[in-house]
Amino acid sequence: MSAAAAPIRAKRVLPGFSLSLGTTLLYVALVIMIPVIALVLKGAEIGPVRFWAIVTAPRTLAALRVTLTAAAAATVFNAFYGLLMAWVLTRYDFPGKRILDALMDIPFALPTAVAGISLTALYSANGWFGAPLTGAGIELVYTLGGVILAMTFTSIPFVVRAIQPVLEDLDPALEQAAMTLGARPFAIFRRVVLPAILPAWLAGSTVAFARSLGEFGAVVFIAGNLPFKTEIAALLAFIRLEEYDYQGAAAIALVLLLIALILLALSNLIQFRAARHLEAR
Amino acid sequence: MSIVIEHMTKSFDGTAVLRGIDLTIESGELVALLGPSGSGKTTLLKIIAGLEWPNSGGLVVHGADWLHLAAQDRRIGFVFQHYALFPHMSVRDNIAFGLTVRPRAERPGKAVIAAKVDQLLEFLQIAHLGERYPAQLSGGQRQRVALGRALAIEPTVLLLDEPFGALDAAVRRDLRAWLREVHDQTGSTTIFVTHDQEEAFELADRVVVMGDGRIEQIGNADQIHDHPASPFVARFMGATIELPVTLQAGRAEAPGLDGSRLPRRALPDGPATLFLRPADVTPLPDPAGRWQITHRTSNGALLRLDLADDKGTDGTGRFGIDLPRRAPEAQGLVPGARVDLRPEAGTIFPGPRALSPQPAATEFPRKEKSL
Numbered sequence: 001m002s003a004a005a006a007p008i009r010a011k012r013v014l015p016g017f018s019l020s021l022g023t024t025l026l027y028v029a030l031v032i033m034i035p036v037i038a039l040v041l042k043g044a045e046i047g048p049v050r051f052w053a054i055v056t057a058p059r060t061l062a063a064l065r066v067t068l069t070a071a072a073a074a075t076v077f078n079a080f081y082g083l084l085m086a087w088v089l090t091r092y093d094f095p096g097k098r099i100l101d102a103l104m105d106i107p108f109a110l111p112t113a114v115a116g117i118s119l120t121a122l123y124s125a126n127g128w129f130g131a132p133l134t135g136a137g138i139e140l141v142y143t144l145g146g147v148i149l150a151m152t153f154t155s156i157p158f159v160v161r162a163i164q165p166v167l168e169d170l171d172p173a174l175e176q177a178a179m180t181l182g183a184r185p186f187a188i189f190r191r192v193v194l195p196a197i198l199p200a201w202l203a204g205s206t207v208a209f210a211r212s213l214g215e216f217g218a219v220v221f222i223a224g225n226l227p228f229k230t231e232i233a234a235l236l237a238f239i240r241l242e243e244y245d246y247q248g249a250a251a252i253a254l255v256l257l258l259i260a261l262i263l264l265a266l267s268n269l270i271q272f273r274a275a276r277h278l279e280a281r
Numbered sequence: 282m283s284i285v286i287e288h289m290t291k292s293f294d295g296t297a298v299l300r301g302i303d304l305t306i307e308s309g310e311l312v313a314l315l316g317p318s319g320s321g322k323t324t325l326l327k328i329i330a331g332l333e334w335p336n337s338g339g340l341v342v343h344g345a346d347w348l349h350l351a352a353q354d355r356r357i358g359f360v361f362q363h364y365a366l367f368p369h370m371s372v373r374d375n376i377a378f379g380l381t382v383r384p385r386a387e388r389p390g391k392a393v394i395a396a397k398v399d400q401l402l403e404f405l406q407i408a409h410l411g412e413r414y415p416a417q418l419s420g421g422q423r424q425r426v427a428l429g430r431a432l433a434i435e436p437t438v439l440l441l442d443e444p445f446g447a448l449d450a451a452v453r454r455d456l457r458a459w460l461r462e463v464h465d466q467t468g469s470t471t472i473f474v475t476h477d478q479e480e481a482f483e484l485a486d487r488v489v490v491m492g493d494g495r496i497e498q499i500g501n502a503d504q505i506h507d508h509p510a511s512p513f514v515a516r517f518m519g520a521t522i523e524l525p526v527t528l529q530a531g532r533a534e535a536p537g538l539d540g541s542r543l544p545r546r547a548l549p550d551g552p553a554t555l556f557l558r559p560a561d562v563t564p565l566p567d568p569a570g571r572w573q574i575t576h577r578t579s580n581g582a583l584l585r586l587d588l589a590d591d592k593g594t595d596g597t598g599r600f601g602i603d604l605p606r607r608a609p610e611a612q613g614l615v616p617g618a619r620v621d622l623r624p625e626a627g628t629i630f631p632g633p634r635a636l637s638p639q640p641a642a643t644e645f646p647r648k649e650k651s652l
Contacts (some may be wrong), residue, residue, distance in 0.1 A: 111402040117480070138314045168384070171363075171365060173361045173362075173363065173365035174365050174367060176330075176332050176352075176361070176365070177359065177361060177365040177367075177430075178367075178378070178382070179331070179332070179351075179352040179353055180330055180331070180352050180353075180355075180357055180358070180381035180431075181378050181382065181430065181431075181434060182354075182356070182379055182382055182383060182434060183353065183378070183382040184353060184382075187382045191367075191378075192367060195367075195369040196368070196369065223515065274369075
């Protein structure tokens with residue numbers, strides 16, 4: 001079947017393969033690749049010695065540490081809470097389920113600055129949640145806890161929305177089969193359900209982590225942005241930019257980009273390994 | 282392991298699916314639950330498995346009340362319609378699953394499990410597929426793996442839901458003979474659900490015909506074929522012709538109908554309905570006959586004649602009959618010719634025929650099982 005010689009061609013939904021592919025590639029180039037390349041070039045201009053000096057400066061290292069720690073904590077929390085949430089939304093029927101399902105998207109829809117401001121208001125020493133928490137000796141606003149809280153809030157839907165469709169598509173007969181074979185609920189989850197949702201779960205968690213790394217709007221309001229304590233990398237890059245230190249900003253941004261890329265690659269690798277058996281011959 | 286089911290009812294959201302099932306299955310029997318979709322046969326199977334729970338009734342297996350046992354504790358082998366193999370596990374791991382999930386104290390050693398799996402792979406004639414994943418198998422191979430996985434736990438009862446439903450005809454015939462062999466060799470009690478009569482009769486010791494949540498008839502092929510217990514079973518067994526007749530001293534009488542070949546029935550005089558299979562009717566050419574041939578088609582071996590009752594006033598309408606194409610009487614049977622009919626075999630149920638082409642079985646009084 002040589003496509004070039006065939007006079008009859010199947011009708012497709014979109015007109016013209018070359019036109020649609022061209023548009024897609026142009027978009028990817030303009031909107032995604034060129035800014036990334038520009039960033040890399042900007043970083044390359046700096047030179048390795050200067051780059052290393054910027055990245056290993058105590059304030060940068062502290063900011064990266066805060067960002068990574070908070071993002072990791074937020075992701076671990078969201079991985080488990082998001083799984084629970086997706087489970088509840090797919091496996092049970094209860095009044096208000098559709099509303100809860102819709103609420104799940106609020107962190108997507110809400111401008112992150114709005115989220116940051118309302119979280120700060122709620123958790124500040126005289127806020128609804130902050131007052132009792134402060135009484136109990138727990139302070140969230142202007143602490144690492146606050147950073148984690150903001151990151152958790154903005155990245156939870158990534159996990160839920162990644163797992164939900166996979167759980168919905170999971171054939172109930174698989175679990176029933178495991179039951180008839182004598183598997184207890186925990187064994188069914190660990191050996192039948194978990195392997196099925198693992199790729200989606202990892203993918204969702206990775207994207208949640210990447211989002212947390214770069215989260216800015218929600219964090220800056222609640223973090224207090226104390227250098228060495230609650231200052232995140234994205235904010236530091238912004239501060240450098242404000243100071244007309246383009247090289248400093250680019251170097252920090254490049255490090256964030258690198259971390260995100262490594263994570264995505266790792267996650268894809270694990271997903272690929274987990275999904276290998278699903279491909280027929 | 283005898284299975285005793287008593288007065289079992291089940292409804293989903295107010296729709297009755299089982300309307301009182303009583304059934305006893307003896308140890309070592311191979312039983313088919315046969316019925317159209319929606320007859321409740323799969324629900325009954327799932328209740329036996331512990332995957333559904335009845336609204337009322339009893340389920341006693343070998344003296345134990347199974348309604349107080351979880352599916353995990355019943356030790357049944359269940360083969361799902363679409364196999365439900367674990368996609369992320371190799372064939373070996375699938376088959377071993379029931380053994381490897383046992384609590385540590387009861388779990389056989391690794392070597393024992395491996396030996397058991399080897400033995401099953403051999404027995405199921407899929408020894409070369411052990412390392413494959415389900416996505417790499419054909420339908421028939423998957424079916425064998427699913428059965429192997431169920432057999433690995435040495436089940437007391439083997440339950441199969443439409444075991445051959447998703448396979449093509451040749452594989453189906455193959456697997457049918459093979460399943461019979463498996464049943465005979467393992468000696469387990471086996472129940473399978475099907476909507477395919479041929480499959481049910483060829484494979485099972487006893488066939489349970491179900492319709493609309495009830496058991497319509499229990500028997501073997503000959504009994505059910507020759508003596509359907511209800512109009513529902515008669516229709517399900519291919520009696521597509523329903524003629525209104527009058528019973529007179531146990532004989533069916535109707536204009537244009539020669540009922541001499543039908544045995545006398547001990548039924549009261551009055552209106553009744555005669556159920557006939559298209560192949561059980563002999564056309565008798567007669568210029569003044571009641572039916573006119575409107576259409577004649579051939580499939581090589583059989584002729585199908587479409588008949589219309591143009592003189593009839595009772596709405597008997599049109600139906601088709603089959604006869605061998607090489608039969609001598611087939612010559613003059615061309616469109617336009619008129620015939621009377623002589624049923625060679627048929628079933629009579631008292632009561633007038635309902636008008637709809639496929640009336641519900643409940644519109645007829647049910648005959649007691651007189652087998």
